[in-house]
Amino acid sequence: MIIDSADLDALTAEVAGPVLTPGDEGYEEETAAWNQAVPQHPAVVVGATGVADVQAAVRFAEARNLPIAVLATGHGALIPSDGALLINLRRLDGIVIDAAARTATVGGGAVVQSLVEKAAAAGLAPIVGSNVTVGVVGLTLGGGLSPVLGRTYGFAADHVRSVEIVTPDGEKRHVDATAFPDLFWALRGGKGNFGVVTALTIDLFPVTRLYGGGLYYAGEDATEVLAAFRRLLANTPREFTTSVAFLRLPPVPELPEPLRGRLSVHVRIAYLGSAEDGEALVADLRAAAPPVVDTVAEMPYTAIGSIHAEPVRPVPGYGIATLLSDFPAEAADRLVDAAGPGSGTSISLIEIRQLGGAMAEAPATPDAVGNRAAPFQFFAGTDGEPGMAESIHPRLAEMMGALASWDTGRRSVNFMEVFDVAPEVVATGYDPEAYERLTQIKHRYDPKNLFRINQNISDVAAA
Ligand SMILES: Cc1cc2nc3c(=O)[nH]c(=O)nc-3n(C[C@H](O)[C@H](O)[C@H](O)COP(=O)(O)OP(=O)(O)OC[C@H]3O[C@@H](n4cnc5c(N)ncnc54)[C@H](O)[C@@H]3O)c2cc1C
Missing domain, CATH: 3.40.462.20 (Vanillyl-alcohol Oxidase; Chain A, domain 3)
Structure with missing residues (x-):
C-alpha cells in the first residue's frame, strides 16, 4: 500500500507526534515491538502524543480503508501490520492514582510495573499479569489473568470502571456501565477490536x-x-x-x-x-x-x-x-x-x-x-x-x-x-453466546473491520 505523499503531508501537519513511512529515519524504532518474532512493517506509523493524534490517525485510515494496528509495548505484536496504519501509543503512559476512590487512570500505553509502583505508593495494587513490562491496557482488554490477585479478586477486565476510546469512526467516547453499555461489555475481554483505548480507569486493591x-x-x-x-x-x-x-x-x-x-x-x-x-x-x-x-x-x-x-x-x-x-x-x-x-x-x-x-x-x-x-x-x-x-x-x-x-x-x-489468530480459534476464547454478541457489537462499531490486526472478532467480512 503506497500512501499519497500529499495525503501524508496533511496527516503530518495534523499530528503532533512523528508520522513515518518505510525508509524514514526513526521508522524502525517507532515500529519496534517487544516480541521481535513478527517484524512490523506498516505502510505508515503514527507516534501518538495524545487523543487528538489518535483521532487524526484513525480518521485518516478510515477514509482510506486502511487497516489499523495498535502498538503499546509489542508483547502481543503477533500479526504483521504490512499495509496498515500503525498507531504507537507508548507516549500515552500517564498514570493517575485516586487513593480515596481506589482507582488508577492509565494512558493507552502505560506499562504494568510503573502502575504497580505508583499504586504501591498509595498502599494499593492493580490486578496485573506475570510480566511487569506488559502494557496495562492490552493486558486488561484481553481479560487480564493475574497469577497473584486473580483467584482472590477476578480478572483485570472485571475491575474496569470506565474506558476512554477512539472508535473506528474517529470519535472519542467515554464508555462505562451507563454510557455505551454494549461497548463497555465488549471491551472488557474483546481485546483490540473496537478502537484505540486512550485511557482506562481501573479498581485498585488494598494489597501491599x-x-x-x-x-x-x-x-x-x-x-x-x-x-x-x-x-x-x-x-x-x-x-x-x-x-x-x-x-x-x-x-x-x-x-x-x-x-x-x-x-x-x-x-x-x-x-x-x-x-x-x-x-x-x-x-x-x-x-x-x-x-x-x-x-x-x-x-x-x-x-x-x-x-x-x-x-x-x-x-x-x-x-x-x-x-x-x-x-x-x-x-x-x-x-x-x-x-x-x-x-x-x-x-x-x-x-x-x-x-x-x-x-x-x-x-x-x-x-x-x-x-x-x-x-x-x-x-x-x-x-x-x-x-x-x-x-x-x-x-x-x-x-x-x-x-x-x-x-x-x-x-x-x-x-x-501467532498460531492462534484464525477466526475459529479466536472464537474459542469466548462462550458461544458472548461471541455472537461480540460479532454484533463489532459490526455496529467497526463495520469495515478496520481493527483486524489482532485477535479478530471476524464474522464481519474484511473490507
Ligand atoms: C512474557 C509474557 C507474559 C504474559 N503474561 C500474561 C499474564 O500473566 N496474564 C495475561 O492476561 N496476559 C499475559 N500476557 C499476554 C499479554 O497480556 C498480552 O500480550 C497483551 O496484549 C500485551 O499488551 P501490550 O500492550 O504489552 O502489547 P502490544 O503488542 O503493544 O499490544 C497487543 C495488542 O493489544 C491491543 N492493545 C494494546 N493496547 C491497546 C490500546 N491502548 N487500545 C486498543 N488496543 C490495545 C492491540 O490489539 C494490540 O495489538 C503475557 C505476555 C508475555 C509476552
Missing part, C-alpha cells in the same frame, strides 16, 4: 505485600515436584495461587548458577495470607526434593515480577496455550514424559497455571471474558527468530498434544499467539 516467589528444582526431581504440586493444589485457599514450569534457561551469568544451561522445574507461589501460613502451605513442596534456588519469602507487591521471573528485555519468541479441564496424576506423568529429563525437547518454557477462585465467578458488572470454569492453563513458549513460526509450531503443538486428554479446546484471548 505477599508471601511469594519461586522454588526451583533440578529437572531430575520433576516427578516428585509435580506430585507435591498436585497435593498443594488440593489445599489452596483462593488467596493462594501457584503454577509450575519446566524451564530450559540459557547458560548466562545473569542467572543463578544452578539454573544455567540446564533443565529446572519452577514452582511459583503467591499467597496473600501471612508468611507463617504460607510457609505451612509450602512445607510439603519444600520437602519433596531439595530446591536448588528458593526465593519464596515475604515480599512487597512491587516485586511480583520476580515470581515468574520472565525476561524483561525484548526477545523473539513463539508460544501456544490452551485451557485444561483438570491436571490429574496421569497428566503430570505425561508432562514429565514430554517435557522432563530424557524427553529430548528444547522448548524453553512449558507451564501449567492454576486458575479458578474468583476468576471462575461472574463479575459484578458482566463482561465478555470467557471460559471462566477452566481450572488450569497450559502454555509452551520458546525463543525463535522471525520466519521460524512454521518450524517451531509443530514442536509446540506436539508438546500441547501430550495433554490432549485434558485439553478443553478453549483458549484465553491474551495467550492466543
Whole structure:
C-alpha cells in the first residue's frame, strides 16, 4: 500500500507526534515491538502524543480503508501490520492514582510495573499479569489473568470502571456501565477490536505485600515436584495461587548458577495470607526434593515480577496455550514424559497455571471474558527468530498434544499467539453466546473491520 505523499503531508501537519513511512529515519524504532518474532512493517506509523493524534490517525485510515494496528509495548505484536496504519501509543503512559476512590487512570500505553509502583505508593495494587513490562491496557482488554490477585479478586477486565476510546469512526467516547453499555461489555475481554483505548480507569486493591516467589528444582526431581504440586493444589485457599514450569534457561551469568544451561522445574507461589501460613502451605513442596534456588519469602507487591521471573528485555519468541479441564496424576506423568529429563525437547518454557477462585465467578458488572470454569492453563513458549513460526509450531503443538486428554479446546484471548489468530480459534476464547454478541457489537462499531490486526472478532467480512 503506497500512501499519497500529499495525503501524508496533511496527516503530518495534523499530528503532533512523528508520522513515518518505510525508509524514514526513526521508522524502525517507532515500529519496534517487544516480541521481535513478527517484524512490523506498516505502510505508515503514527507516534501518538495524545487523543487528538489518535483521532487524526484513525480518521485518516478510515477514509482510506486502511487497516489499523495498535502498538503499546509489542508483547502481543503477533500479526504483521504490512499495509496498515500503525498507531504507537507508548507516549500515552500517564498514570493517575485516586487513593480515596481506589482507582488508577492509565494512558493507552502505560506499562504494568510503573502502575504497580505508583499504586504501591498509595498502599494499593492493580490486578496485573506475570510480566511487569506488559502494557496495562492490552493486558486488561484481553481479560487480564493475574497469577497473584486473580483467584482472590477476578480478572483485570472485571475491575474496569470506565474506558476512554477512539472508535473506528474517529470519535472519542467515554464508555462505562451507563454510557455505551454494549461497548463497555465488549471491551472488557474483546481485546483490540473496537478502537484505540486512550485511557482506562481501573479498581485498585488494598494489597501491599505477599508471601511469594519461586522454588526451583533440578529437572531430575520433576516427578516428585509435580506430585507435591498436585497435593498443594488440593489445599489452596483462593488467596493462594501457584503454577509450575519446566524451564530450559540459557547458560548466562545473569542467572543463578544452578539454573544455567540446564533443565529446572519452577514452582511459583503467591499467597496473600501471612508468611507463617504460607510457609505451612509450602512445607510439603519444600520437602519433596531439595530446591536448588528458593526465593519464596515475604515480599512487597512491587516485586511480583520476580515470581515468574520472565525476561524483561525484548526477545523473539513463539508460544501456544490452551485451557485444561483438570491436571490429574496421569497428566503430570505425561508432562514429565514430554517435557522432563530424557524427553529430548528444547522448548524453553512449558507451564501449567492454576486458575479458578474468583476468576471462575461472574463479575459484578458482566463482561465478555470467557471460559471462566477452566481450572488450569497450559502454555509452551520458546525463543525463535522471525520466519521460524512454521518450524517451531509443530514442536509446540506436539508438546500441547501430550495433554490432549485434558485439553478443553478453549483458549484465553491474551495467550492466543501467532498460531492462534484464525477466526475459529479466536472464537474459542469466548462462550458461544458472548461471541455472537461480540460479532454484533463489532459490526455496529467497526463495520469495515478496520481493527483486524489482532485477535479478530471476524464474522464481519474484511473490507
Ligand atoms: C512474557 C509474557 C507474559 C504474559 N503474561 C500474561 C499474564 O500473566 N496474564 C495475561 O492476561 N496476559 C499475559 N500476557 C499476554 C499479554 O497480556 C498480552 O500480550 C497483551 O496484549 C500485551 O499488551 P501490550 O500492550 O504489552 O502489547 P502490544 O503488542 O503493544 O499490544 C497487543 C495488542 O493489544 C491491543 N492493545 C494494546 N493496547 C491497546 C490500546 N491502548 N487500545 C486498543 N488496543 C490495545 C492491540 O490489539 C494490540 O495489538 C503475557 C505476555 C508475555 C509476552
